[in-house]
Amino acid sequence: MTESTSEQDTDGGTPRPAPAPTAAGTTAENPWPLRQLSVKVGEYVARMSPLWVEGEIVQFNRRPGAGLSFMTLRDVDVDMSFSVPVREYVLRGLSIEPVPGARVVVHAKPTFWTKRGSLQLEADDIRPVGLGELLARLEQLKRVLTAEGLFEASRKQPLPFLPRAVGLICGRESAAERDVVVNARRRWPAVQFEIREVAVQGNKAVREVSAALRELDEREDVDVIIVSRGGGSLEDLLPFSDEQLTRLVVGARTPIVSAIGHEVDTPLIDLAADVRASTPTDAAKRVVPDIQAELEQLDLGRTRLRSAIRARLEREQSGLDALRSRPVLEDPSTILAGRADEIRSRIALARTLVGARLDRAADEVDHLGRQVRSLSPLATLERGYAVVQSPDGTIVRAPEATSVGEALSVRVAGGRFGVERTETDPYIPPAA
Numbered sequence: 099m100t101e102s103t104s105e106q107d108t109d110g111g112t113p114r115p116a117p118a119p120t121a122a123g124t125t126a127e128n129p130w131p132l133r134q135l136s137v138k139v140g141e142y143v144a145r146m147s148p149l150w151v152e153g154e155i156v157q158f159n160r161r162p163g164a165g166l167s168f169m170t171l172r173d174v175d176v177d178m179s180f181s182v183p184v185r186e187y188v189l190r191g192l193s194i195e196p197v198p199g200a201r202v203v204v205h206a207k208p209t210f211w212t213k214r215g216s217l218q219l220e221a222d223d224i225r226p227v228g229l230g231e232l233l234a235r236l237e238q239l240k241r242v243l244t245a246e247g248l249f250e251a252s253r254k255q256p257l258p259f260l261p262r263a264v265g266l267i268c269g270r271e272s273a274a275e276r277d278v279v280v281n282a283r284r285r286w287p288a289v290q291f292e293i294r295e296v297a298v299q300g301n302k303a304v305r306e307v308s309a310a311l312r313e314l315d316e317r318e319d320v321d322v323i324i325v326s327r328g329g330g331s332l333e334d335l336l337p338f339s340d341e342q343l344t345r346l347v348v349g350a351r352t353p354i355v356s357a358i359g360h361e362v363d364t365p366l367i368d369l370a371a372d373v374r375a376s377t378p379t380d381a382a383k384r385v386v387p388d389i390q391a392e393l394e395q396l397d398l399g400r401t402r403l404r405s406a407i408r409a410r411l412e413r414e415q416s417g418l419d420a421l422r423s424r425p426v427l428e429d430p431s432t433i434l435a436g437r438a439d440e441i442r443s444r445i446a447l448a449r450t451l452v453g454a455r456l457d458r459a460a461d462e463v464d465h466l467g468r469q470v471r472s473l474s475p476l477a478t479l480e481r482g483y484a485v486v487q488s489p490d491g492t493i494v495r496a497p498e499a500t501s502v503g504e505a506l507s508v509r510v511a512g513g514r515f516g517v518e519r520t521e522t523d524p525y526i527p528p529a530a
Contacts, residue, residue, distance in 0.1 A: 136212040143210040152203045158196050169196060175304045175340055181218040188222055201227040236339050248348045254372040255353040261321035263290040264385055265314035267307055269298040274326040274378040281382035289386050292320055298327040303337035308346055315350045322385050326357040326378045338365035347371055357381035479511040
């Protein structure tokens with residue numbers, strides 16, 4: 099019976115409506131039967147092209163003589179897997195035997211088993227991922243992240259001098275944990291740790307390390323986080339070059355110290371972290387100060403401070419003694435006596451200068467007075483001269499200006515008296 103015809107119900111032959119032609123057309127009253135969904139999904143998957151995928155073999159069941167073997171391929175970062183059937187001819191063409199834990203790339207065609215409702219990959223080629231290829235992929239990822247500026251020194255945060263608590267992400271009961279904790283507490287016994295033990299290799303490592311990092315980064319009391327792991331092969335350290343984990347380290351609010359492997363190991367989070375420690379012991383030395391060294395520096399600082407203060411006091415005392423030894427400070431009246439003598443000398447000089455100036459002024463006044471008196475008409479009269487004036491006050495300068503018998507006024511040095519002009523001059527000059 100086709101989709102367009104009705105179907106009989108199982109309890110009495112009641113016809114049911116034909117299923118909806120599309121998924122969008124289904125309703126609660128007209129749903130698809132499960133078999134139709136399985137067929138539709140199978141048809142969609144069948145249209146997909148073969149592709150290359152990468153993963154880690156976690157299980158491999160070879161069936162000699164069966165012509166078909168099965169392996170389980172899991173993602174290298176997250177817990178996600180596919181069943182992969184492999185034909186015998188494909189296995190015969192491999193240069194190495196597929197074993198659990200091997201990292202491979204598989205060329206496969208996705209297929210969907212409608213009866214079981216399961217998706218799997220039918221492999222026609224399997225290639226192991228070698229060390230050189232892993233290094234090439236890591237180098238490519240490193241170039242991409244470098245171009246984005248994730249490894250720039252300008253974005254790295256300084257470590258606190260003395261953190262309130264140190265977050266530590268490490269393996270379970272690992273030597274790296276002991277190295278960090280023991281050496282840190284040897285340097286600063288009061289240091290507090292928030293330890294998160296996680297998987298540090300394998301497919302769970304990225305997920306568990308990322309979860310621990312997020313948790314510690316959200317805590318206000320954790321001032322620095324150490325991500326630590328002992329040495330290992332390149333494959334063992336691959337989780338610490340995961341792009342997702344590297345970006346998480348870059349975006350962390352809390353300063354991150356990376357202590358992965360040995361000095362020669364350089365996973366990508368070493369470049370992304372704010373500080374790279376060569377070993378877990380080196381990480382412990384970087385996150386907390388050495389209390390003995392700090393006490394020695396404190397004692398040295400106190401000694402230098404005492405010496406500086408003592409030298410300053412001695413210099414100031416010497417300067418004060420030098421000031422007090424001056425005569426003016428031994429006998430303050432000395433400066434007053436010297437100033438008094440100077441004032442008296444200046445007063446005497448002022449008096450001399452003023453007296454001389456007054457004498458010169460008096461002489462000048464006397465001289466001017468004599469000049470004024472010599473130029474005065476009264477001085478002329480005192481020499482015997484007289485001024486004759488007519489009754490109206492006019493000065494008589496010639497005999498013709500008066501008439502005989504006219505009354506005149508004569509002024510001499512001693513005063514005035516009246517005269518009358520006569521016709522003759524009574525004055526008889528003395529004989530020569």
